[in-house]
Every structure is written in structure tokens, then in C-alpha cells.
Amino acid sequence: MSALIGIVVLMVLLFFLEMPVGFAMGIVGLGGMWCVLSSEAALATIGTEIWETFANYGLTVIPMFILMGQICFYSGVNENLYRTAFTWMGRLRGGLAMATVMACAGFAAICGSNTATAATMTAVALPQMKKYGYHPILSTSSVACGSTLGVVIPPSVVLMVYGIYTEQSIGKLLLLDATVCENKILCVTSKKSAT
Numbered sequence: 001m002s003a004l005i006g007i008v009v010l011m012v013l014l015f016f017l018e019m020p021v022g023f024a025m026g027i028v029g030l031g032g033m034w035c036v037l038s039s040e041a042a043l044a045t046i047g048t049e050i051w052e053t054f055a056n057y058g059l060t061v062i063p064m065f066i067l068m069g070q071i072c073f074y075s076g077v078n079e080n081l082y083r084t085a086f087t088w089m090g091r092l093r094g095g096l097a098m099a100t101v102m103a104c105a106g107f108a109a110i111c112g113s114n115t116a117t118a119a120t121m122t123a124v125a126l127p128q129m130k131k132y133g134y135h136p137i138l139s140t141s142s143v144a145c146g147s148t149l150g151v152v153i154p155p156s157v158v159l160m161v162y163g164i165y166t167e168q169s170i171g172k173l174l175l176l177d178a179t180v181c182e183n184k185i186l187c188v189t190s191k192k193s194a195t
Contacts, residue, residue: 007032010028026046104143109153113156114147114148122140
């Protein structure tokens with residue numbers, strides 16, 4: 001029981017020192033293994049876990065998605081997506097917000113990352129929405145709502161990581177995710193909620 005109290009106290013102490021959660025958990029786990037097993041076992045385990053995590057061949061897909069997102073960003077694909085979506089939706093009431101959600105969905109389908117989509121489309125969409133007098137809450141919520149569609153639109157980084165860790169066929173997951181119409185439903189309902 002005293003070991004559990006020691007773990008909790010050490011974790012809370014590290015949190016108060018504003019250490020990131022992952023590092024705090026790693027230090028507490030290393031310290032626990034050091035006390036229970038031995039210093040050699042703790043250090044060997046930490047080395048093995050780091051190697052197994054980063055030597056996983058399947059995770060090489062993540063830097064490729066980041067590279068693809070950067071190429072699209074610097075080539076102007078995001079601005080073309082936004083302009084196209086605005087051409088389709090701009091004439092409707094709240095059309096710029098709907099165009100933002102559609103452009104976010106399109107860019108998320110290209111780069112596969114919610115965070116990259118949010119960062120990229122914020123730079124493109126927010127100045128335009130501010131120019132046309134949209135409320136800041138509606139502007140930022142449109143970008144945030146559209147950016148979260150990156151998880152359900154194949155190919156997504158989350159889908160790849162899920163397939164790797166559960167040892168499922170990535171191809172089957174992509175086909176299953178692409179054929180289910182939840183993506184389209186989410187995109188339409190996101191556009192409706194943005195307006």
C-alpha cells in the first residue's frame with residue numbers, strides 16, 4: 001500500500017512541477033521498476049521499449065503524411081480547395097462557414113492529420129471569414145469542426161496507427177472506411193451545424 005501512495009505522491013509532485021504527463025508516467029514507471037526489480041532490469045526495459053516503438057516499420061507512414069501535408073501547403077492546394085468550396089457554397093447563407101468545413105474535409109483527406117488541417121486551414125480561412133464579418137466564435141468553430149473530420153476520412157493517420165497496433169489489414173480498413181457513408185454524413189452535418 002505504501003508503494004501505491006509513493007507512486008501517487010511522485011506523480012502529483014511531477015505534475016505540480018509542470019512535467020508533461022508522458023514523461024511523468026515514464027519516470028514513475030522507471031522508478032517503480034528500479035525499486036521492485038533492479039536497476040539493470042529497469043534500464044534494459046526502457047531501452048527495449050523505445051527501440052520496439054520506433055523500429056516499427058508501419059509507423060513510417062506518419063512522416064510521409066506530414067511530408068504530403070507540407071507539400072500540399074506550400075504548393076497552394078489548401079487555398080485552391082478553399083476557393084473551390086467557396087465557389088460551391090459561397091452564395092448560400094453561411095456559405096463561407098460551409099466552405100471552410102468542406103475545405104477542411106478536403107485537406108484532411110489529403111494530409112490525414114487533424115492538427116495539420118487545423119493549422120493550415122486556420123491560416124487560410126480565418127482572415128477571409130474576418131474580412132466578411134463572421135463572428136470569431138463561428139469562424140474558429142468552423143475550422144475546428146472541419147478539422148476533426150480528418151480521422152474519419154481515409155487515409156488518416158489514426159486509422160493507420162489503429163491498424164498497425166491491432167494487426168489489421170490497412171487496405172481492408174481503408175476500403176471499409178471509404179465505403180461507409182458516415183464520412184459524408186459527418187461532413188454534411190458539420191456544414192449544417194457550422195451555420
